[in-house]
Amino acid sequence: MSTGINWAKYSSPQALYPLAGRLIPWFSVVAVALMGVGLYMGFFVAPTDFQQGESYRIIFVHVPAAWMSMFLYVVMAIWAGIGLGLNARPSFMMAQAIAPTGAMFTFLALLTGAMWGKPTWGAWWVWDARLTSELILLFQYAGVMLLRTSIDDVRRADRSSAVFALVGVVNVPIIYFSVQWWNTLHQGASVSMSTGSKMAATMLIAMLLMTLAFWMYSIAIILSRVRCIMAERESLPAWEEKPVTIQKIAEAR
């Protein structure tokens, strides 16, 4: 996550764990607030689109979800690359924590894309470059996660899935380009998800707000997942419990 924090300083799980714990509430609050404002803007302030009617309001979740899915994949690959380069376990944990959220946004982007496509183009699915790349992206997220779960040795699982994540980052732009090329050949429907330049300013603001909201949500979720992963992986003494709690447990015994 590009939160502007120098992670190198927090390269040990022991330092990252409490830091993440302190950050999560803030990001959660900001995410909820932005989502509230974004939804209000999207449903009550933004005008009706004169071409598409009300169905366009799906873009307030569709576009942010699609952006997040791509962005998170890149961030995951960066963490994977750092992990491979510096042999840093926390980076692998970050990569592991990002994958499920990224996959979820990819799924949402596909689903809302279909919901938007049916009334707009009359078809649930169109083989255009964006949707196809999004679909392949979902496969790649699945590949990263499946590769990890099929390998028992944690170190190898970390590193192998990191290699695959990095290979995938090269693949997605190539796919995007190739499908676009393919569409020109087949004279396919030239469709575009964006509503173009005619977009009202309020629509754009609502979309940006929702994107920011999803971004903050992702940070909060990923940080709390990375805490779970650390707690599961490390057999280190109690960072989690306050000394009082430990004493209580001991007394209860």
Place this chain on the structure above:
Amino acid sequence: MLQAVRLSCRRGERRLFSDLTVKVEPGTLLAIVGENGSGKTSLLRIFSSLLPPEDGAVLWEGEDIQQLKELYSGQLTYIGHLNGIKDDLTPLENLMSAMALAGEVCSQTEAQAALEAIGLKRPIHRLPSKVLSQGQKRRVALARLWLSTRPLWLLDEPFTSLDVASTGIVTERLHAHLQRGGLGVLVTHQEVDLPTDRLQRLRLTG
């Protein structure tokens, strides 16, 4: 000279050893002994650069082997727990392709001489390796030692499934290597019949 500096190794959740420092001088052999699962093979694989240590470093002539990379690979002959023998190839083909791969191309005569030196007779040289016994396969793998010109030998349980006579032959070969100023690291659970001034024992407790 081969040095291990404050090595530590972890496999999965288990810490096998930590803070291990050891030095192997030219002309001597390091025998790693210990119980099953004590990390003998892991240590040998760290020496071979196959396995990066969790912490610490292995130095060859004072330089980190992780930095030396292929330069270091060019200094060693590694015979692992697995023989590296293809069942569909004959012992002769196996030996020659293994040497060619390692960059130490040898002629057919040399390869035959090596196989004979370790007690594999001519007729066996041209049989598919899948019909050989475990001990014979092990000897095909070890025949590389008669062709190797590398200073450092890393051997993982070389005497497994060898009879007494073959064990003696391999030990002799090892001794000759040390006398020429070579180094060796050996994982074994048997006694090695070498002069004590050439032998250093390292016991891993796990």
Place this chain on the structure above:
Amino acid sequence: MSRSSMWGAIGGIVRRDLLLAMRRRSDAAMSVFFLVIVVSLFPLGVGPEPAVLRTIGPGVLWVAALLACLLSLARVFTADYVDGTLEQMVLVPQPLAVLVVGKVFAHWVISGLPIVLLSPLLSLQFGLSGESLGVLVMSLLLGTPTLSMIGAIGAALVLGVRGSGLLVALLVLPLYVPVLIFGAGAVTSSMAGIGGEANLSLLGACLVLSLFLAPWATAVALRIALE
């Protein structure tokens, strides 16, 4: 670490792998038979309409070639991994990526080249002819090495992993999409009369890109698998 010893190492690997393939001819024959059977199933499934067959022909041939490549991937490194030859390969005083190129080349000669050679015959079933037949062969000639290159990454990643056969398909198939699009596209566009050159040059670009990146990624994956 001279140039000649590098070529010696590659040559040694290629020679050994081809020799092994000669000793086990049935392995290579199997993926070819698979290709023939899959391709023959399609006319039975969609009906013998010549116009339909001509339309789907390039796609079917390409998908079948892709699946045949996929099936043979398990053979690239698994045997070497199991018998310990792979360890020896990693410890060769040459860059591992260079040796990977040798391995992949041998694999392509065994499982990719027969597909290329057989494709004109198979395409007759779909009524492809003349120029588009040549384009098909060219596209496979450029495309199948790329498939082997990319596939090697997947094969290295799943070495010794449970359920590796299915997993490698899940990992590698998304990476095959561009090759499939350009390959089948080349044939389709030559049939449509616009010429397949543009698609073929894109296939060539894919080959060059995979030649630069894939051996390196495969080498990293192999080292990880051997730790």
Place this chain on the structure above:
Amino acid sequence: MQWGSASEFFAMGGYGIYVWTSYVVTALCLVWEVLALWRRRVAARAEHRAMLLGGTNETAT
């Protein structure tokens, strides 16, 4: 404000089914993810406590 009534708002100009499916599924996914993480956290903490209890002699002094 372009909505005359609540029913008009839910109808979304005839596209209600598409719009609301998108938003509801998105909301469900987000909520599900939060809940799943919360449960995972509880499980991790429980395991952690069990481990502490098991090893009290060394750790809790």
